Amino acid sequence: MNNADDLSVREQAARxxxxxxxxxVDDPDxxxxxxxxxxxxxxxxxxxxxxxxxxxxxSVVCDDTKDRIMDRxxxxxxxxxxxxxxxxxxxxxxxxxxxVGPVWTEPQEDGTVRVVANFVVWGTPTTDPAPRLLALGxxxxxxxFTARGPRFRSxxxxxxxxxxxxxxxxPL
Amino acid sequence: xxxxxxxxxxxxxxxxxxxxEDNRIPREIFTDPDLFRWEMDAVFTGPVWVLVGHxxxxxxxxxxxxxxxxxxxxxxxxxxxGQVRVxxxxxxxxxxRVVEGPRGNVLKGGFRCIYHMWTYAPDGxxxxxxxxxxxxxxxxxxxxxxxxxxVALYKGLIFASFxxxxxxxxxxxxxxxxxxxxxxxxGRLRYLGSIKVIFRTNWKLYVENIYDxxxxxxxxxxxxxxxxxxxxxxxxxxxxxxxxxxxxxSRSTRxxxxxxxxxxxxxxxxxxxxxxxxxxxxVFPSGVVTDYFDTIQLRYVLPLAVDQTLIxxxxxxxxxxxxxxxxxxxxxxxxxxxxxxxxxxxDAAALERVQQSSVARGDNVILKxxxxxxxxxxHVDEAPIRHFYQAYRRLxxxxxxEGTP
Numbered sequence: 001m002n003n004a005d006d007l008s009v010r011e012q013a014a015r016x017x018x019x020x021x022x023x024x025v026d027d028p029d030x031x032x033x034x035x036x037x038x039x040x041x042x043x044x045x046x047x048x049x050x051x052x053x054x055x056x057x058x059s060v061v062c063d064d065t066k067d068r069i070m071d072r073x074x075x076x077x078x079x080x081x082x083x084x085x086x087x088x089x090x091x092x093x094x095x096x097x098x099x100v101g102p103v104w105t106e107p108q109e110d111g112t113v114r115v116v117a118n119f120v121v122w123g124t125p126t127t128d129p130a131p132r133l134l135a136l137g138x139x140x141x142x143x144x145f146t147a148r149g150p151r152f153r154s155x156x157x158x159x160x161x162x163x164x165x166x167x168x169x170x171p172l
Numbered sequence: 173x174x175x176x177x178x179x180x181x182x183x184x185x186x187x188x189x190x191x192x193e194d195n196r197i198p199r200e201i202f203t204d205p206d207l208f209r210w211e212m213d214a215v216f217t218g219p220v221w222v223l224v225g226h227x228x229x230x231x232x233x234x235x236x237x238x239x240x241x242x243x244x245x246x247x248x249x250x251x252x253x254g255q256v257r258v259x260x261x262x263x264x265x266x267x268x269r270v271v272e273g274p275r276g277n278v279l280k281g282g283f284r285c286i287y288h289m290w291t292y293a294p295d296g297x298x299x300x301x302x303x304x305x306x307x308x309x310x311x312x313x314x315x316x317x318x319x320x321x322x323v324a325l326y327k328g329l330i331f332a333s334f335x336x337x338x339x340x341x342x343x344x345x346x347x348x349x350x351x352x353x354x355x356x357x358x359g360r361l362r363y364l365g366s367i368k369v370i371f372r373t374n375w376k377l378y379v380e381n382i383y384d385x386x387x388x389x390x391x392x393x394x395x396x397x398x399x400x401x402x403x404x405x406x407x408x409x410x411x412x413x414x415x416x417x418x419x420x421x422s423r424s425t426r427x428x429x430x431x432x433x434x435x436x437x438x439x440x441x442x443x444x445x446x447x448x449x450x451x452x453x454x455v456f457p458s459g460v461v462t463d464y465f466d467t468i469q470l471r472y473v474l475p476l477a478v479d480q481t482l483i484x485x486x487x488x489x490x491x492x493x494x495x496x497x498x499x500x501x502x503x504x505x506x507x508x509x510x511x512x513x514x515x516x517x518x519d520a521a522a523l524e525r526v527q528q529s530s531v532a533r534g535d536n537v538i539l540k541x542x543x544x545x546x547x548x549x550x551h552v553d554e555a556p557i558r559h560f561y562q563a564y565r566r567l568x569x570x571x572x573x574e575g576t577p
Contacts (some may be wrong), residue, residue, distance in 0.1 A: 046512065048367070050274060051365045051366075051367075054275070054365070056363070056364060056365030056366075057364055057365060057498075057502045058364045058365025058366065058367065058487050058502060058505070058506060059502075059506060060367055060506060060510065060511065060512050061506070061507075061512050062502065062503050062506060062507065064503065065436065067434075067435035067436045068435075068436050068507075070435055071434040071435055071436055074433060074434055075394070075434075075514050078393075078394075078397045078433065079393060079394030079397055079514050079515070080393075080394070080514075080517060080518065081393075162274060162368060163368040163369065163370060163482060164367065164368065164369040164370065164511050165370055166369075166370065166372075166520075167369065167511050167512065167516075167517045167520045167521075168512065169517065
């Protein structure tokens with residue numbers, strides 16, 4: 001396989017990882033699969049553009065290790081899941097829907113692929129007549145190729161809105 | 173010189189039903205838009221000190237930030253002289269918002285209104301206007317500064333008041349200053365950033381939730397999951413005869429004794445304090461100050477509409493913290509006490525539910541701890557909520573009858 005083919009294969013694999021990611025985070029029953037989309041050393045950050053551009057270190061979510069990424073599942077299922085009484089908690093019943101694209105990919109010299117994509121996340125609650133805008137912004141990701149296949153080394157979720165429109169439960 | 177906003181209405185615009193028992197809260201007060209408008213005047217520009225920031229957010233001359241005091245948009249700015257002022261963010265000419273962004277520095281250029289190019293100094297005085305020929309002869313720039321609120325500082329906390337009869341700040345805060353001393357130390361902090369979020373609830377429901385010690389274990393199930401309990405504590409209501417602030421104190425289980433449910437338990441670490449004592453304070457009507465775990469946090473409660481409230485969660489380190497401590501605070505704060513925090517998101521859900529069903533009318537009832545009439549209360553009591561509403565009723569003109577504390 002020549003170099004150009006290898007590049008396009010890696011870019012295609014990075015796009016497929018992003019598509020898989022969206023399938024997982026859109027499905028409240030699959031959040032357990034979410035950490036495996038990340039490499040063993042990885043970060044997941046949700047930041048507002050406002051803080052980012054002001055150089056302020058506070059993030060909305062700062063999962064800067066794989067441990068914290070795995071802990072997020074425990075927080076969603078156990079802390080916010082009311083010890084299994086999920087039906088008590090209507091915020092867990094807001095079904096997220098990611099709309100992602102276009103997707104830009106840029107192969108890097110170190111073998112990773114940078115992925116940048118616009119996203120909008122809508123939430124449809126079971127209780128409300130209208131869906132809600134949960135989040136709006138841009139993914140800035142780095143995909144690396146591990147023995148297990150392509151995985152996120154880093155996923156930055158940059159929110160355009162300085163004010164969060166709602167609280168969100170599942171990963172963006 | 174502080175100026176005071178003009179007011180026209182002198183009493184509640186609508187007749188308000190209020191049950192005679194002071195532990196019953198009529199649900200209409202969470203849904204009535206006329207009452208909401210009246211609260212913005214009577215409460216937020218009434219004889220209160222509204223928390224609007226900390227000096228660490230605007231450390232340099234010319235630094236400013238924007239938010240609102242009730243419905244009044246304001247600029248909190250450090251002048252060229254170093255003094256902190258709070259200016260109304262509306263041009264004295266035709267009322268356009270003078271500053272757009274959340275924060276910045278105004279030392280060069282001043283605040284310039286885009287509409288007719290009127291320009292104000294950092295202290296709010298009018299520097300110049302465009303093309304002033306053919307203005308009335310009596311026009312004087314001195315008469316057209318941005319209106320200023322009164323400002324008072326405590327340990328770097330910035331308070332604003334639009335009322336001439338607000339008592340001196342330390343008298344207003346009463347023994348709440350002792351809690352602030354514990355949280356703020358010498359007052360020298362470093363600003364780390366803020367997270368803003370919209371809660372779909374009336375502003376009073378957000379604030380009363382902090383007076384409520386009863387919901388903590390019931391709603392915040394994360395505490396049960398890691399077996400975190402309060403080992404003693406109390407809920408005080410400083411200045412309850414007039415303002416009704418909240419000073420919740422609790423001592424939590426040490427991290428070593430928690431169920432290690434998470435791989436990274438630093439969420440519950442206390443590294444910067446000698447004990448696991450926490451303070452959770454409300455400066456009536458809308459300021460929150462806390463030092464939960466290692467998180468130093470202020471919250472500003474900004475009412476947007478009768479059923480929408482913007483909460484700004486603001487995070488700080490101490491000015492002389494080493495970098496590893498700063499990093500710990502950055503990792504812990506939003507993960508516990510932010511909109512995506514392990515023990516915060518549930519409040520948004522519960523309060524939205526209360527808001528949605530408030531149209532059902534009837535009363536919300538406060539029971540736990542109410543056999544006791546006065547503070548101190550136990551840390552698990554909801555009784556302090558009564559004092560919040562007593563203070564509120566004095567301001568909106570529906571005071572509690574004499575003899576019913």
